[in-house]
Amino acid sequence: MVLSVPAAAVTLLVVWIYPSYALYFHIGETEKKCFIEEIPDETMVIGKYRTQLWDKQTGSFLPSTPGLGMHVEIKDPDTKIILSRQYGSDGRFTFTSHTPGEHQICLHSNSTKMALFAGGKLRVHLEIQVGEHTNNYPEIAAKDKLTELQLRVRQLLDQVEQIQKEQNYQRVSKEAIRGVVSSGCSGLRLTALLFVWQYREERFRMTSESTNQRVLWWSIAQTFILIVTGIWQMRHLKSFFEAKKLV
Amino acid sequence: IAVPLCPGGRCWWRWAFLLCGWVLGSELTFELPDNAKQCFYEDIIIGTKCTLEFQVVTGGHYDVDCRLEDPDGTTLYKEMKKQYDSFTFTAGKNGTYKFCFSNEFSTFTHKTVYFDFQVGDDPPLFPNENRVTALTQMESACVSIHEALKSVIDYQTHFRLREAQGRSRAEDLNTRVAFWSIGEALILLVVSISQVVLLRSFFSDKKTTMTRVGS
Numbered sequence: 472m473v474l475s476v477p478a479a480a481v482t483l484l485v486v487w488i489y490p491s492y493a494l495y496f497h498i499g500e501t502e503k504k505c506f507i508e509e510i511p512d513e514t515m516v517i518g519k520y521r522t523q524l525w526d527k528q529t530g531s532f533l534p535s536t537p538g539l540g541m542h543v544e545i546k547d548p549d550t551k552i553i554l555s556r557q558y559g560s561d562g563r564f565t566f567t568s569h570t571p572g573e574h575q576i577c578l579h580s581n582s583t584k585m586a587l588f589a590g591g592k593l594r595v596h597l598e599i600q601v602g603e604h605t606n607n608y609p610e611i612a613a614k615d616k617l618t619e620l621q622l623r624v625r626q627l628l629d630q631v632e633q634i635q636k637e638q639n640y641q642r643v644s645k646e647a648i649r650g651v652v653s654s655g656c657s658g659l660r661l662t663a664l665l666f667v668w669q670y671r672e673e674r675f676r677m678t679s680e681s682t683n684q685r686v687l688w689w690s691i692a693q694t695f696i697l698i699v700t701g702i703w704q705m706r707h708l709k710s711f712f713e714a715k716k717l718v
Numbered sequence: 719i720a721v722p723l724c725p726g727g728r729c730w731w732r733w734a735f736l737l738c739g740w741v742l743g744s745e746l747t748f749e750l751p752d753n754a755k756q757c758f759y760e761d762i763i764i765g766t767k768c769t770l771e772f773q774v775v776t777g778g779h780y781d782v783d784c785r786l787e788d789p790d791g792t793t794l795y796k797e798m799k800k801q802y803d804s805f806t807f808t809a810g811k812n813g814t815y816k817f818c819f820s821n822e823f824s825t826f827t828h829k830t831v832y833f834d835f836q837v838g839d840d841p842p843l844f845p846n847e848n849r850v851t852a853l854t855q856m857e858s859a860c861v862s863i864h865e866a867l868k869s870v871i872d873y874q875t876h877f878r879l880r881e882a883q884g885r886s887r888a889e890d891l892n893t894r895v896a897f898w899s900i901g902e903a904l905i906l907l908v909v910s911i912s913q914v915v916l917l918r919s920f921f922s923d924k925k926t927t928m929t930r931v932g933s
Contacts, residue, residue: 493760494744494746494758494835496756496758506748506749507747507748509882619857620856623843624860627863627864630871634867637871637874641877683887686891690902697902701909704913712920
């Protein structure tokens, strides 16, 4: 198949503007792929996907196939379904979390062209953006008419807000965060604070591991003692009764 | 002049969008069932600095096999039963890079794996900005704060994953201790009852013998 130069230029322009969902994976016909997002509450999540079907004739993936659909199902931390919808071969879904925790995003194909699926391969490009990554800064700049510096500060504010929300979700003192941020020396102090938490977490993990080991060894020892005591009891009593000429 | 759309099956125009200069990174947490292998693919252009980071969040012994291959199939990174790792490389060739996570060594534990695959730099704030003038002091301060905050968010993510992992281990332990306690209580009951039964059988034997001697 050949293209003339103007058509090639148009194609180049189209793919330049066309969003590139870089990462992709293969999915089977009835396979369900689930992704987990652990997020604080009031966080926006945008998911974008693009599907491509394997074409046996050309031996490659077709750019886009109409009639191919994906069913998207999103569950909140209480396993309640908050979104369950059928999308086309290119889809964009969005939701805002109302409870903090693990949200599950499941995708499975609901293809109408089962015959074409004989090759068994469907390529899915996926991109999930969470929280402040969902903000489109050029759009915000145009809408609120911000200068470059104002936009940068706006981005920093969004980032700090996300950090704060995550920390609240992890139940760390809000006062500590506010005090550190307002003191003006942002990145370094926050990193230092995080190292403290990491150290605490490391200590907690080592304690858990040692507890695990201790419980295991104690259980084994206890079983052993129990069996030995039982056997000894039996033998002693038997010999006792034999001695007393009762058996 | 005619330009072939897909000469020899290789579509040149797929690389065109990558010439924009910015490619987004991908961060996903997915479920890996037992005896399963999950592969992800990404098209990367030569010279791009990429980082692959993964961590097992829940499941079994919290380990997974990971393998990263370049477009020719050469293994760039291969580790078996790793809990957490980070690998940085510079793309030596244009093409599709593939990385796979395998849980084939496990017979019945599902795993939840988190990975973060960063390709290239972040997109600039202003796509059409011209880099003719140098950044002012305020702007460069903002840029350095932005970088620092990005690393804070990164640490936060790892902290959150470790917390989830710790919680999962604690819950596992709790379940196992509960089952063990129930099992041990049952064993205790069985042993004590059989002890009593055995003792009684000693006495009943002796009674029969005495009766036979008597008559």
